[in-house]
Amino acid sequence: MGKIREYEGKDITILYDVARCYHATECIHGAPAVFKKDARPWVHPDGEDAAKTAQIIQRCPTGALHYRPKDASLNETPQPENVVTVTEDGPLLARGDFEIALSDGTLRETRAAFCRCGASANKPFCDASHIKIGFHDPGPEAANATGSSVSTGIVKFNPARNGPLLASGSLTVRNAAGELAAQLQQTAFCRCGASANKPFCDGSHQGIAFAG
Template sequence: MSDKQAIDYPGEEIDVRWDERLCIHIGECGQAKGDLFVGGREPWCIPNAASSAEVREVVERCPSGALSYTDKSGLPESAPAENTVTVVYNGPLYLTGDLRIEGVAEDQPGLRTRAALCRCGASKNKPFCDNSHLEARFEDFGAVGEKGPGLTETGGPLTVKPMPDGCVRLDGNLTIRAATGRVAWEGTTAYLCRCGASKNKPFCDGSHRVVSFKSE
């Protein structure tokens, strides 16, 4: 995790936090209609410019977990009913669900339900994406060829464990979506490539050992 810091934007009914360490500038916040987020304005985010419900809805669009909120009514962000990994075209892995990411501190609340994990191997903020795939010209269109063993239920905790100098292991009820949005794989344990070299993306095939991938 980089040494950049999080910024808090207080409101009367709800507070918003932006964690620069996780932001990959997808723009779901800035493109949202209304005055909650306005680029070039100081402050950039004004929680009082929208209802609490709208603030929650817009913040939860953030795929990286860089945005989070504290609703003063006590209403927390709830985990989605399904744990999902979406393989992004030429980009990271988007995770949503009841996430238990190894090593994540309590000061990163957005990562409890949303995260963008590096799969090009070049991020300087591993295991999270920092857009290094753009400079590295990482190319993988997000097709998924395997179906997995299937699921008997959905939801529940999803443990995310980045293995030292290796893949990321996911344990829990899990659905993997191809970049097209298609439900491609379902199961309870997956080993996903994060070195960028696997010939069976998004799954690990041991190529991290061949390319001497380093997770630190």
């Protein structure tokens, strides 16, 4: 868990983990009076109403931004369904109620972007290296399903050493178009970028000596 920068305001304190940010720009476009790309410091917690700021921070797909409000009614709660969205040519975006096993402890989260190209310097999280290396994968097709249940409860993500991202718990997988691709209780997501069965692991990490 990296160093968190804190920006304290009158009604809200904004927390920023720079290592987990891949510049999705939801914050800058949603609250430009709070998040000023070219200013130093770039975060101005009193630039907007605290409720609006909290709402915009919750749009951050990577979990790089979080907040502590003075008003407890603004605290973030996990969305009802645990979902991993496989973005086209990019990371796995997770939303819901989950725990991430890291080398320095367990992180409880509601939002995260997991690397699936194999090149991130901040594994298991995405750092936009997929753009630099030209990673390409459109993601899964929609499943042949007429109905679905809601995936609830805690999902545990465990990045296996030099291997896949193991997921345990009720989880919905969607493609970049938002279509249902799978509903699972346990799975292994590819982290090395080499699987022929993306986004799932097929053991290719062993053949390429993936480290991470």
